[in-house]
Amino acid sequence: MKFHGIESHTSxxxxxxxxxxxxxxxxxxxxxxxxYYPLAIRKTKGSLLWDExxxxxxxxxxxxxxYNIGNCHPRIREAVRAQLESNFNYTxxxxxxxxxxxxxxxxAEITPGNFPKLxxxxxxxxxxxxxxxxxxxxxxxxxxxxxxxxSYHGTTYGSLALTGIIDEGNKKCIFPLEGVTFxxxxxxxxxxxxxxxxxxxxxxxxxxLSQIHHALTALKGDVAGIxxxxxxxxxxxxxxxxxxMTKLKDLCTRYGLILIAEEIQTxxxxxxxxxxxxxxxxxxxILVTGKALGGGMPISAVVGRKEIMASVPSPFFGFTHMGxxxxxxxxxxxxxxxxxxxxxxxxxxxxxxIAENFAAMARRYEILGxxxxxxxxxxxxxxxxxxxxxxxxxxxxxxxxxxxxGLVMITFGKMGNVLRIAPxxxxxxxxxxxxxxxxxxxxxxxxxxRIPDEVVKYLQGW
Numbered sequence: 001m002k003f004h005g006i007e008s009h010t011s012x013x014x015x016x017x018x019x020x021x022x023x024x025x026x027x028x029x030x031x032x033x034x035x036y037y038p039l040a041i042r043k044t045k046g047s048l049l050w051d052e053x054x055x056x057x058x059x060x061x062x063x064x065x066x067y068n069i070g071n072c073h074p075r076i077r078e079a080v081r082a083q084l085e086s087n088f089n090y091t092x093x094x095x096x097x098x099x100x101x102x103x104x105x106x107x108a109e110i111t112p113g114n115f116p117k118l119x120x121x122x123x124x125x126x127x128x129x130x131x132x133x134x135x136x137x138x139x140x141x142x143x144x145x146x147x148x149x150x151s152y153h154g155t156t157y158g159s160l161a162l163t164g165i166i167d168e169g170n171k172k173c174i175f176p177l178e179g180v181t182f183x184x185x186x187x188x189x190x191x192x193x194x195x196x197x198x199x200x201x202x203x204x205x206x207x208x209l210s211q212i213h214h215a216l217t218a219l220k221g222d223v224a225g226i227x228x229x230x231x232x233x234x235x236x237x238x239x240x241x242x243x244x245m246t247k248l249k250d251l252c253t254r255y256g257l258i259l260i261a262e263e264i265q266t267x268x269x270x271x272x273x274x275x276x277x278x279x280x281x282x283x284x285x286i287l288v289t290g291k292a293l294g295g296g297m298p299i300s301a302v303v304g305r306k307e308i309m310a311s312v313p314s315p316f317f318g319f320t321h322m323g324x325x326x327x328x329x330x331x332x333x334x335x336x337x338x339x340x341x342x343x344x345x346x347x348x349x350x351x352x353x354i355a356e357n358f359a360a361m362a363r364r365y366e367i368l369g370x371x372x373x374x375x376x377x378x379x380x381x382x383x384x385x386x387x388x389x390x391x392x393x394x395x396x397x398x399x400x401x402x403x404x405x406g407l408v409m410i411t412f413g414k415m416g417n418v419l420r421i422a423p424x425x426x427x428x429x430x431x432x433x434x435x436x437x438x439x440x441x442x443x444x445x446x447x448x449x450r451i452p453d454e455v456v457k458y459l460q461g462w
Contacts, residue, residue: 002458003038009455012404014038016052035460036396036410037403044071047427049408058435060409060423065233065265065377068292069337070424076295079333080326089325093318100323103301103331110274110335111303113283118309120302121323125264125290126154128300129227131317132288133158135304136225136258139311144219146212146226146257148185150235150414153227153262162227165235165414181219183211185232186240189370189381189388190414201241209247216255225258225285226251230276233265234462236413237372237379237420245280252285258308260286264300265377268292269338269425272348272375279374295334299327343425347375350432354378354421357436365443367394378421379413390415396459397451401442407435416462 003021007014020040039057043050047070049057062068069076083099092100104119111117122128133145145162147153153162160166161177186208188197197204216223230245232238252259261284266276268289273279275287285308290300302309338344355373358380362368369381369388381388382395395411395418402409412420419439423432445451 002035006038006455006458009452010404013053013055014051016040020052033460034462037400037459039403039408046070046072047424047431055406057403057406057408058423058431058438059427060407060421060435062292062422062424063296064291065270065422066291067296068268068270068343068425069295069334069341070426071296073295073334073337075333075337076297076330079329080297083326083329087325089321089327091320092323093315093320097323097325097328099325099328099332103323103328106332106335107289107301107303111287112275112278113305116306117303118306119304120309120312120317121328122290122300122302122319123298123321123324123327124154124156124300125262125288126156126159127319128264128288128290128302129153129162129262130156130158131302131312132227132260132262132286132304133162133224134312134316135286135302135308136260138313138316139308140224140256140258142222142224143179144223145180146215146223147180147182148228148232149182150185150187150232150238151227151229151262152232152234154264181215181223183215184208185228185235185238186244187232187235187238188241189238197241201243205241205244205247208244209251212248212251221255223255223257225260227260227262229262229266230280231266231271231374231377233377234412236381236415236418237374237377239372239374242280245277245282249282249284258285260284260288262288264288264290266374268334269344269347270375270377270422272344272351274338274344276374276377293334294327294330295337297327297330299324299331301331338425341426344375347425350423350425350427350429351375351378353429354432354436361440361443365447367391367443367447373421376422376425378419380419380421381413382417382419390417392416393453393456394446395419396456396461397446398439398442400455400459401445401451402438405438405441407438407442409435409439410461412462 017040040052108117147162149164151164153159261277286304369383
């Protein structure tokens with residue numbers, strides 16, 4: 001078993017956790033997972049989790065930015081219960097249901113752009129990105145999609161082809177979808193041009209856009225659109241320089257390209273705006289959302305200009321359970337909670353408070369490097385002694401010790417050295433304070449050599 005012998009490296013009670021981990025590893029294909037420590041979730045509520053051994057944790061992950069409104073929100077439970085008492089779902093491919101239609105209407109209202117829109121619904125961010133590809137290609141009659149290195153868009157055939165953080169050599173074994181060209185994201189800290197994007201943002205913007213121009217020339221104009229995360233998520237919460245998204249939109253308008261804003265991780269209030277692209281005052285042609293949309297129930301959506309979405313022939317957007325009634329009810333409730341609890345405002349306030357604490361810690365511990373955030377989407381670099389040299393093992397050890405102390409936090413990033421922090425948007429301040437204490441205690445333990453090197457071999461992660 002992956003975690004065989006791990007008991008000797010922790011005093012934490014994890015007997016039942018290990019039993020579940022063993023069962024999982026026996027029956028679930030490893031190609032579906034990037035496991036960290038042996039945590040088997042039994043119960044969740046708000047910003048707290050409990051494992052199979054009864055250990056309690058503060059949730060600083062939100063199930064990968066899914067539980068923006070908190071785990072097991074009572075409004076979601078009630079919305080699903082009420083729908084299930086009527087009916088679970090009946091295929092919208094042949095007939096009609098009110099909940100999916102109401103959800104589409106609401107999404108058209110709250111997404112950027114004062115123009116006619118149409119919506120298609122699915123189950124995951126991955127299938128939603130596939131639908132976005134279909135719409136861009138159908139409308140333009142062109143083949144290629146430009147995506148960015150470092151991006152994560154999912155693992156269905158289309159979305160995996162768009163994903164730029166996975167090694168292209170590894171993709172070859174499954175013969176990914178053709179017609180995707182990658183360019184470099186304007187990462188202010190690490191980019192192929194050696195530009196310090198914090199000191200020379202304009203230079204970085206122009207160099208990145210120039211690469212796109214070259215790609216358009218090489219592809220002889222056979223490009224349907226560009227898909228972009230307004231803030232690159234799994235690459236480490238990479239925020240482009242101010243003005244980049246505006247110029248990217250201008251480029252798309254000039255060449256007749258569809259701009260697809262991939263909001264699966266940045267949407268539903270996570271960055272302090274309903275949608276991450278709104279931080280840059282840009283209206284995309286297509287917006288893709290998932291993760292937090294259903295409040296924990298699996299649902300995704302593609303919202304686009306009416307003429308673009310209408311160009312896709314029937315039944316190319318179709319799934320038997322598309323717009324599942326119970327999941328649509330949950331999504332409507334999640335949107336209501338986000339509005340009523342003013343979670344965009346709370347994301348900004350709590351995010352600012354956490355950022356201040358990390359800035360103070362960075363002054364005390366030189367291993368903390370670049371600290372990036374918008375709202376409650378954070379990436380905190382762990383480096384080798386203050387230099388910009390990534391320390392993946394150090395980041396993993398800090399997460400390990402945080403787990404032992406009762407905090408769920410993982411790593412991500414191109415180098416795997418970034419602390420991923422994405423708590424529920426309505427997390428209580430007392431829990432935030434305790435989480436910050438745990439992180440600092442874990443950093444101290446790491447620096448003082450109290451976390452054994454052996455634990456790293458158990459932690460896969462990014």
